[in-house]
Amino acid sequence: MRHGTKARRAAGCVLAAVALTVSLTACGGGDDGGNDDAGKSSSAPAKDNSKDDGGNTVPETSQTLAxxxxxxxxxxxxxxxARDEGGFLTVTGTIKNTSGGRESLPSxxxxxxxxxRRTGKSLAGVTLVDKADKKRYYVLRDTEGNPLTTTGIIGMDDGATEDFFAQFPAPPDSTSxxxxxxxxxxxxTIEIS
Known part of the structure; x- marks a missing residue:
């Protein structure tokens, strides 16, 4: 009886050690110096110039539409x-506080x-108007109701600037x-590219 209990404990310990080893191997961070990029392209992916390193949308500032x-x-x-694939129109730009003091963004x-409103401060109230087709376009929402625009800017100091974007349904191709x-x-009035 005593030998059977010892054998079961030993088997349980071995099984636990194997399970721990497998789980650590599966979750390993590549500390063994191995090539974690095996099977991946050795060239770096092209950088998306519309995003900064934090994943935030950054406007192309070489031109000014308005x-x-x-x-x-x-x-x-x-x-x-700019029109995007999938029928979207993305507007980018910058907001600057020129008031001479710190200002809160208007609600x-x-x-x-x-x-x-539950998402906090945003630019969800911005709209586009296609006068030729007599249509108004509102900022798009995701499946949870969050606006597809810059959010979280509460206030700005004098002279401060903030980048922004807002995504809308794209007007017909004939609308410029x-x-x-x-x-x-x-x-x-702004031109669509």
């Missing part, structure tokens, strides 16, 4: 309005939908211009 100056001291500079920029409307600011 500059919108608001009475609240904020200035929007629109750099791109009107977030829109008045209760579903997007749309009006961009930022709440509390003048309307501007």
């Amino acid at each position: 500059t919108i100056n608001g009475s609240n001291g904020f200035q929007f500079t629109i750099h791109t309005a 009107a920029w977030s829109g008045d939908e209760s579903q997007v 211009q749309v009006d961009i409307q930022v709440p509390l600011m003048p309307t501007a």
Whole structure:
């Protein structure tokens, strides 16, 4: 009886050790100096210039489609309005505080939908107007109701700038211009590329 118990304990210990070894091997971080990139291309992937190292959308600033100056001291500079595959139109640009002091972003920029208000400050209230087809386009939402636009900018110091993006349904291919409307600011016409 005593030998049977010892044998079962020994077998259990061996089995536990094997399981631990297998799990550590499966979760290993490549500390053995082996080539973790086996089977992968040795060339580095091309960098997506529309994203920074933190994964945030960064506008292409080599051109300016429009500059919108608001009475609240904020200035929007629109750099791109580009059609994406899948029928989307992505607008990128920068926001600058020119008020002379720290300013909070107007809540009107977030829109008045209760579903997007829970995401906090955003640019979900920005719209595009296609005057030729008499249609208004709103910022797209993901499956959880989050707006596909820059979020989380609460306030800005004087002279500070923030990059932004907003994604909309794309107007028909025949539409080459749309009006961009930022709440509390003048309307501007931008070219679609």
